[in-house]
Amino acid sequence: MPQQIECIAPRLLGPVPGTLADALSDGGPYPQLEWLVAHARREPAAGVDTETLLASVHPSLPAPGPLVAAGQGLPLSGYGYRAAPVHLRPDRDRLLLFAGPEFEPLPEESTQLVDAFNHTFGADGLTLWNNGTDWLLLVDEPPGPDLPALAQVAGYYLDTVLPDEAAFRRWRQLLNEMQMFLHDHPVNQQREARGEVAINGLWFWGGGPSAAPSELASDRVVGDDALSQGLATLGGTALEGIDTGLDADNGEITLIWTDAEAALVAGDAAGWMAAVERFEALIAPRLVKAAQAGSARINLYSGNSERLSLGPWAHWHFWCRRHPLSRRVTRRG
DSSP states (O other), X not given: OOOEEEEEOTTTTOOBOHHHHHHGGGSOOOHHHHHHHHHSEEEEOSOSSHHHHHHHHOTTSOOHHHHHHHHXXXXXXXXXXXXXXXEEEEETTEEEEEOSGGGOOOHHHHHHHHHHHHHHHGGGTEEEEEOSSOEEEEESXXXXXXXXXXXXXXXXXXXXXXXXXXXXXXXXXXXXXHHHHHHTOHHHHHHHHTTOOOOOEEEEEEEEEOXXXXXXXXXXXXXXXXXXXXXXXXXXXXXXXHHHHTOOSSSEEEEEOOHHHHHHHTTOHHHHHHXXXXXXXXXXXXXXXXXXXXXXXXXXXXXXXXXXXEOGGGGGOTTOOOOOGGGTSOXXX
């Protein structure tokens, strides 16, 4: 079977502020990425975040919440949502939402938050779960239609990303209750004593019912995040690392690489540039090698609403002109 690689790398090529895209000119060089972009066919792709792109590649998958739960061996009797601690910063009469590692509590503080949450909201059919890395909200019934993914709301005003339709009323109520719950929580007192920003909100997204094992098109799953683990678990295959997972010369591979997205969620410009450099060093050379071998088919979902497709034709596109990577990155208006 010829090799087929589905590489999901959200926000690798933007969208980012123009100044950040231009800053790539001061780094690099990026010959491997530039070769991939120059030789690929550019096709539309729905979505810019990991969850949406993964659903487009594997439409039969369950929602992200139950997918993460499956990867952790966590049984669901109702519905599961991904969750994340966030900071809501007042700006006049609006709230800006911030997320990322800065707002991850210490392990013992996570336990305190989970215990207090479940004591407060358990009677309402809400359970918060954390394994030290990933957070889930388990509910008896959905509070409403799905909220946008964390990657779509971090760095934005809450009123621009939280729908105001009546169907989302319970979500708005729940988010307000989270703020009140966290306002004077001892964990925040401890954080403020250390000079750290308070966790004054929780964000929930990607909900759905429990997941059943499914047959995936992929023979191998490569990645190091919770969605990769869930994908491998449901597909009945082992999760492999980037260092060896792309070395097979046949079969179908799904690679999930979230470094660039995670940096932008955290508002870390230097982290995004470092993520691009890691992709150039660790992943792009393997994709170029596979493309130049002439038999592989590669789809690179770079999170800028495009899919870069490479096949046997890529090796023969001698006339393709390479441009600096900074010119290929989508700029955010």
